[in-house]
Amino acid sequence: MHRVLLIDDEPLVRMTIKSLGPWEKYGFEMAGEAHDGADALDKLKTEKSFDIILTDISMPKMNGIEVIRQIRKWDDQIPILVLSAFNDYPFVRQAFMLGIQDYILKSELNFESLLKLMQKSSDLISAAKQNHEEQRSNNVYLKQKFLENLLNGLIPSDIDNKIAAYQIQLTKANLNVSIISVDNYKVMEDKYDSVVLTNINLSILNVFNQKTSEFKMGELIVIGKGKYALISSINHENSMAVVHRKLSYFLNNVKQALFMFLNISVTIGVSSTQNGYLHIPSLYVQALAANELKLLYGKGKIIYEHDLSQIENTSHGSLTGKEREIIQALFSQDQHQLKAEIQNMVQYTKSLNPASINMAHSLYLEFIYIIMGHLYQKDIFAEDIFKKDINFMEHITKYETLDEMNRYLEHILLSIFDEISHRNEHVSSKIRKAKEYMKQLYREDITLKSVSEQIQVSETYLSRLFSSETGESFIGYLTRLRIEAAMDLLKNSQLTIQQISEQIGYANPEHFSRIFKKNVGCSPNKFRNEMFSKNE
Template sequence: MKVLIVDDEPIVRKVLKTMICWEDYGLQWGGEAYDGLDAWEILQREPIDLIVTDILMPRMDGLELVKRLRQANADAAVVVLSCLDDFSYVKEAMKQGAHDYILKPTMEPEQLAEILVEAKEALMAQRKENEHREQLQRQVQLSQQAQWGMRLQKVWISGQWDADLEQEWFQAERVLSSCMIQFTMDSHLSVLGWQWPDALAYVSLNEQRTLLIYEHNGTNRAEQVEDTLTEQFSLGRESFCVTEIKDIHNEEQLLELIQQHELVRHGLFYEGNSSGLSRWSTIDPSSLERNGMLPVEEKQNLLRAISGMNEEAMNYWSKQIAAQLEQNRPSVDQTYSFIYELLGLAAAFARQQTDAELEQFERQYVSSSSVQSCLDMQSLGAWFIDAVSELANLLHSNGQLTSRNPFVQKAMSFMRQQYHLQISTSDIAEHVKLSRSYLSDLYSKETGESLIETLTNIRIQEAKRLLRQSEQKVYEIAEAVGFIDPKTFAKTFKKIVGCSPKEYEEQNK
């Protein structure tokens, strides 16, 4: 396999070219490029299998090169060269399809060669899988089921009915039924190319959704499909979800078929049941609708809790988010996207506060395939709560919120010593000897939360200790930790901790 080195530093290109014995690793030197644009021109002329690219380069950087390769569906694997301070670029490159990365300051030629061998093996496996996939798809395209399926897709796209299809399917007042299978990301390959028994048409809507059209004969088609998936393909019921629409009498119903399946899927997703689905085919669609609102405020509260490294608040707001999604019932795709994006933001916020290793957390939770492995809201909510709990544990095990900035450290120290007094941000700024606005901006940039948020968290943590260990009344504790108004204290405590001070005291005495 040919290897192309892309780096704007000539010494790096020379070292890699001369210090690695490419043939020993089953590789071949394929050339070098000054930057991404130079590399792109080479890739248009020559077949390259493996690309080693720096991130920061003139004209076209490594990240843009990776994006172009992905957009072009290039049959090549990419390894990124990274410095310590550009990891955010590396992270984005990995999301865009890079195979791996290696730190330039500590890179050894042999280490890079080993990574390239791994990339080569992964690329070969991917090519073999693609070849198998293409072969199966060619076979499916030749089947009558697929031919009718393609004609049905044309009807959906154009909005114009197919007279031949109408005559074939609805002759002699024939009645149809339809099943749609929603697969998890890792299970759909198991049935690729399968020609479903007795089906009139087979439509692959996308990688995870398959639609089947049957002649309705009084049997429960959904159960038959489930039996096929579990018995012949050994898929667990957690790997797929089947919806069924019965009593299709005319072309107008076929035109609305996907929307009807989506409505049924929406109801099943929030009902938390992924078996025995045919009963949903006659449900009133209006009963499945809710306000569809996403829990944006709760999302912001969770991110603030992460910035403050407040483990209890993180767990509280994750539960609130799951409960709000279940109550409001936005579209299934909206819910998946919301959870996926939120976990990505959560990891990014956590990375600003700690040096903890989060790569394993991101691999396990921050991926669309992981999110969509949960086929109902109940399991997705529990999975999301577990993810946030895992992140909270990582933050907790890595210590408390810190900053190397002396002004920020001095402000933190002052708040920890004087939290019981009625101090303001002006008092903190006067103690630090900076203007209030400058200190506020500096503190927020360094810690990810405001001075008031830190002060409030310090007060609530001390209040929790007193509730557990002292015999003081709630209003006395409120005053002891710097709150003048007990009602404000109780409201703030519940927002951060998730329960009232009295409830917390009863649970922890």
């Protein structure tokens, strides 16, 4: 049973979440509640048995962002899910950067959607526990921890003795760090369950271990999901050209083996080469930065530290404000303009050179959120466009290059364009049917309700359509039909005022006379007399 800590300042929200469904049946216990961030931290310090945290963003005393930041100082593994409102996106973006697992809008909160996020968190917990137990049962655990500490700058004074004790294949000469990331790893996470994914990761490690043993090139450290660091050293070489050539040959060999045996593509970021163990942390930083250039250069490549100097970083840019022309093209239904604006967006995002993949994801999520906010104001929702609920964060974080993110953004915008086009056709058709129905039956006691039922839309929607599409209200259009018919009968028949009133849909002739005078400027009798005078 996974224990969940629920953090929200509204008791009603906490009670609602607890009563959404049979959580225990699916292995979850709402084990604790906190009414704000400070209360949550107190509970986490005194009761350290929670497995999942579900927190609101906007709270008094200490908001959700600060809670997440504090939790991540001592626990970077516990899954954190965020509850947010539509206007919380800047905070959701910060939470995402702090390492939350996912978020859900309060407006879309239901048992099935929240259960899905809980189950994903459960899979993460299970995989983490399994991996932890495997590492502890393996003799390489302490060696891995020592190598992790080297990467993070925790270098002991007796490092030479530790290297010898752990039988680490490194020397001080020609040290280098490479970061190897599995391409499309998030897609693999969605495709396979935790057991299959664990087996794939073990197979990847086996290939790495075989190659490092074969080439005697160094040591491999698992640093994240689908991400590895290789510390290598090349002895007895004074020529940097030869060192670079040997390292490149080895890394290409690893790439080819992974693709040949496992059909897995990897991108490798490579640091510069230095002498001495004290340089390992800075080499690690270089390699991470080089690996992040996958964003710009694409997948399946080896990217070197010197490539960083060719990139001018403008990561503080934003896509905010770029939506105006796109929104205009969407609602004016100008496909040529839309495609031109999409190309402008593509060029602009590439010029930003975001500093990290998380920054890139945040830029695109922010832009998508802004676009969807405009659509929301027009009563156009994501499920209308994509015919299902869609989690944009879940989708965008699958992409690892700017080209992929731009293609996804283009797909979204063209889908929105098609939905608006369809709606426009639908609206015109509905208004036309409503008018035809009213022209046929204006003599009867028809109402907004009866017409909306006839064309199968809500009264509110029909009323809004009439105003936006015809420039007049439903009642205004119906009244105009009746008054025009009354004027024709007054001119061309000998019917009494009462008879005309009944024929055009007014049971009370006095009410008809008032409506007629209001719209024509004179009474029905005066209008008839004036028409007769003109004819004489």
